[in-house]
Amino acid sequence: DVKVTQSSRYLVKRTGEKVFLECVQDMDHENMFWYRQDPGLGLRLIYFSYDVKMKEKGDIPEGYSVSREKKERFSLILESASTNQTSMYLCASSPGSGGAHEQFFGPGTRLTVL
Amino acid sequence: AQSVAQPEDQVNVAEGNPLTVKCTYSVSGNPYLFWYVQYPNRGLQFLLKYITGDNLVKGSYGFEAEFNKSQTSFHLKKPSALVSDSALYFCAVRGPGTASKLTFGTGTRLQVTL
Numbered sequence: 001d002v003k004v005t006q007s008s009r010y011l012v013k014r015t016g017e018k019v020f021l022e023c024v025q026d027m028d029h030e031n032m033f034w035y036r037q038d039p040g041l042g043l044r045l046i047y048f049s050y051d052v053k054m055k056e057k058g059d060i061p062e063g064y065s066v067s068r069e070k071k072e073r074f075s076l077i078l079e080s081a082s083t084n085q086t087s088m089y090l091c092a093s094s095p096g097s098g099g100a101h102e103q104f105f106g107p108g109t110r111l112t113v114l
Numbered sequence: 115a116q117s118v119a120q121p122e123d124q125v126n127v128a129e130g131n132p133l134t135v136k137c138t139y140s141v142s143g144n145p146y147l148f149w150y151v152q153y154p155n156r157g158l159q160f161l162l163k164y165i166t167g168d169n170l171v172k173g174s175y176g177f178e179a180e181f182n183k184s185q186t187s188f189h190l191k192k193p194s195a196l197v198s199d200s201a202l203y204f205c206a207v208r209g210p211g212t213a214s215k216l217t218f219g220t221g222t223r224l225q226v227t228l
Contacts, residue, residue: 042220090157100165105157
């Protein structure tokens with residue numbers, strides 16, 4: 001079974017702190033994604049990556065950056081956390097190119113910024 | 115641009131009754147359509163997908179969905195609901211030429227009662 005793991009289930013940070021969220025997948029997937037989930041808004045794509053060292057902006061990239069140095073690992077960085085970044089963050093991965101593949105999700109990190 | 119609408123925030127159904135969770139989409143070209151389920155404090159789990167072929171797609175846990183091109187809909191159905199089906203359900207769409215990006219709906223909470 002595909003496994004996507006995220007470094008923390010719950011995280012509490014202070015405004016202005018730099019925050020790192022880590023995601024690791026074990027199925028050699030090319031594509032990796034970061035979403036945030038907010039009530040009433042569904043999932044919104046922050047960034048995605050289709051290869052090592054490659055990244056593309058999603059729908060809401062402002063205030064975030066990403067890093068993909070190894071195929072299995074995709075990091076989301078909040079350069080200076082703000083209270084409006086309090087949310088559930090979900091990482092996902094999927095194989096190959098084309099549109100037919102489903103995405104596999106990690107358990108999520110619930111981030112609270114005080 | 116691609117989009118998904120889930121018109122109901124919540125659906126209530128009695129155990130043993132059939133359930134339907136509605137989804138309509140907008141995309142240029144032929145869509146790839148997905149349903150995911152999220153249990154409390156968990157990531158999303160893949161239920162089923164429509165890529166091509168039969169309009170009726172069968173998935174996990176007895177769920178199925180019907181693709182209707184003329185109505186641009188992909189409603190999720192189950193003949194007999196279980197209390198354990200209570201969860202948050204997301205519909206997602208991917209259009210041609212959008213790499214691997216999925217666009218999610220805002221989610222529908224399904225509540226199944228005894």
